[in-house]
Amino acid sequence: MTAKLPAPVYLTGRHVRLEPLTRAHVPDLHLAGGGDEEIWRWVPVPLPRTPEQMAEYADARLADPACLPFAVVDLATERAIGVTCYFDASAAEEQVEIGGTWYARSAWRTAVNTESKLLLLTHAFEDLGMGRISWRTDHLNERSQNAIQRLGASYEGTFRRAKRRPDGSWRDTVYFSMLADEWPAAKARLTERLAAG
Template sequence: MMENVFLPKGLQHIELKKNNIHLVPLSYDHEQGLIEACKDGELWKLRITSTPHYSEVHHYIDKALQQKAQGNRYPFVVIEKNTGKILGTTSFHDILLNVKRLEIGYTWYAQSVQRTHVNTTCKFLLLEYAFEHLQANTVALRTDQFNFKSQKAIERLGAKKDGVIRGDLLRKDGTIRDTVMYSIVKGEWENIKSHLQYLLLSN
């Protein structure tokens, strides 16, 4: 049951590995590596992502770990296994135990590894864990209406567009964003798994 993984208060230790990518639980030990990842491409300048300014990484980790303690989020850091270099971060979040639904988000990577296999590998690992270990019924993803690159990446995974939540959140610059919602349900996973394996072989 999913409760046994995320409770009590998300304290279980989950590590996922594939294709030289290692996802480990986020901690303060990863602060400097995430600062360097932020600086790689000055990611904080992107108004349509959740990437913090490099000077705010400690606060970002604080918030993520508080949400983990509350059982609402399970944050990972993305590490290049053979070098130990931190490439970015991603999370399970908005975990609804009663309907076995969760989301994948709070995802950002150093610019130098964008448009590589890294995102596909991470999504494969997280989706596989969600459907095959947590027995999730639904895995959702969301993005800013103007983050067309993210929408394209999500659609490339095989997720279905559910719709748009209008006036959903404040962006970093204070403007109000509409959020595009996507999901994958349990019955679609085997086909999507084969699709992602093919994409990874093609990279």
């Protein structure tokens, strides 16, 4: 099977729906995380404090040719509670990165992240035919690193002084990946975890 590049699509689970990000999501996103420093601490973009700044954030995601952004919609409320993205997809290399993810604090330690990633991983491996999916995060963001490892991803290495943070300091970037032959076992674990509540 030849891999395909990701395109805008709706991915629906029991708790969340991932849908193509649009300007219409901005009011919900501002309510979900606008101005919350803890949510944005490790996201490598300036903190959006106002609805206008949240719109600028959404516009930047939509204008980035390497990014396919999704709004994460809570099915219980039909409100956008975060964003997640595919990045740097290559059909020839059969790989894509998942990142740019943030959620409202109310979604932390719930099924939201597990199901969002299960939807993205299933689509990438099973529908698009990807052979490798990667993640990267700030070396100080232990919460994100733990969440990535709980998905079944493997640590690959750390690039030192790899990216400047919005505050001007430098971060080391920690890399993880999952391969297609690791996906069936990871999918079974994630599905079981979601079913358990």
